[in-house]
Amino acid sequence: DTEVTQTPKHLVMGMTNKKSLKCEQHMGHRAMYWYKQKAKKPPELMFVYSYEKLSINESVPSRFSPECPNSSLLNLHLHALQPEDSALYLCASSQEGYPVVSDTQYFGPGTRLTVL
Amino acid sequence: AQSVTQPDIHITVSEGASLELRCNYSYGATPYLFWYVQSPGQGLQLLLKYFSGDTLVQGIKGFEAEFKRSQSSFNLRKPSVHWSDAAEYFCAVVYPNAGGTSYGKLTFGQGTILTVHP
Numbered sequence: 001d002t003e004v005t006q007t008p009k010h011l012v013m014g015m016t017n018k019k020s021l022k023c024e025q026h027m028g029h030r031a032m033y034w035y036k037q038k039a040k041k042p043p044e045l046m047f048v049y050s051y052e053k054l055s056i057n058e059s060v061p062s063r064f065s066p067e068c069p070n071s072s073l074l075n076l077h078l079h080a081l082q083p084e085d086s087a088l089y090l091c092a093s094s095q096e097g098y099p100v101v102s103d104t105q106y107f108g109p110g111t112r113l114t115v116l
Numbered sequence: 117a118q119s120v121t122q123p124d125i126h127i128t129v130s131e132g133a134s135l136e137l138r139c140n141y142s143y144g145a146t147p148y149l150f151w152y153v154q155s156p157g158q159g160l161q162l163l164l165k166y167f168s169g170d171t172l173v174q175g176i177k178g179f180e181a182e183f184k185r186s187q188s189s190f191n192l193r194k195p196s197v198h199w200s201d202a203a204e205y206f207c208a209v210v211y212p213n214a215g216g217t218s219y220g221k222l223t224f225g226q227g228t229i230l231t232v233h234p
Binding site for chain 1: 148150152157158159160161162165167206210211212217219220221222224225226227229
C-alpha cells in the first residue's frame with residue numbers, strides 16, 4: 001500500500017485567515033514533502049522533512065509554516081496568504097530519510113487552495 | 117545545470133492508437149528516472165521507474181519505458197491507448213551526482229498533456 005492522504009480536498013480562504021493543510025501516511029516512510037503546483041506547471045518543491053526534522057526549505061515565504069508532529073503526519077500552516085498562492089498543494093513521502101537518490105516519492109491527491 | 121526535457125507540450129492520439137511520450141535528461145551520469153501521471157485536479161501517480169538493469173521497464177496500466185543511454189532518453193510507450201489515459205504525464209529524474217541541496221532532489225519535466233480522441 002502506497003497511500004498518502006491529504007485533507008481537505010478543497011480550501012477557500014481569505015487573505016487574513018489562518019488555515020492548515022494535513023497530510024498522512026502510514027507506510028513507515030521517513031521523509032515527507034510539500035510541493036506547490038500551479039496550473040499547467042510541474043510541482044515545485046517547498047519543504048522536506050526527514051526523520052521529523054526540517055531538511056529543506058526552498059526559500060518559501062514565512063506565511064507558509066510546515067510542521068511534522070510525528071512520523072506519519074505533516075501539516076502546512078497558512079497565514080496571510082496572497083491570491084497568487086492559489087494552487088494545488090501536494091504532499092509526498094518516501095521510504096528512506098532524505099536525501100537518498102534511489103528512493104521513490106509517492107504523492108497524495110492534493111489540496112486545491114483558493115485565496116480570495 | 118541538471119534538467120529534464122519533455123519536448124511535446126501536447127499530444128493528441130486516437131483511442132486504440134500507439135503512444136510514445138519523449139523524455140530527455142541532461143546530466144552525464146545516469147540518473148534515476150520516473151514517469152508520473154496526473155489526472156485533472158489529482159495528485160501524481162507513479163507509472164514506472166528505472167534505476168538500473170534491464171533498460172525496458174514495465175509499469176502499471178500497460179505502460180512501458182525504455183532507457184537509452186546513447187540518446188539520454190527515457191521514453192514512455194503504450195501500444196494501445198484508452199480514453200482513460202487522457203491526463204498529464206511528467207518525466208522526473210534524480211541526479212546522483214548533484215551537489216548541495218540539489219542532491220536527492222526530484223526534478224520534473226514540464227509535462228506532456230495527452231488528449232485521446234474516440
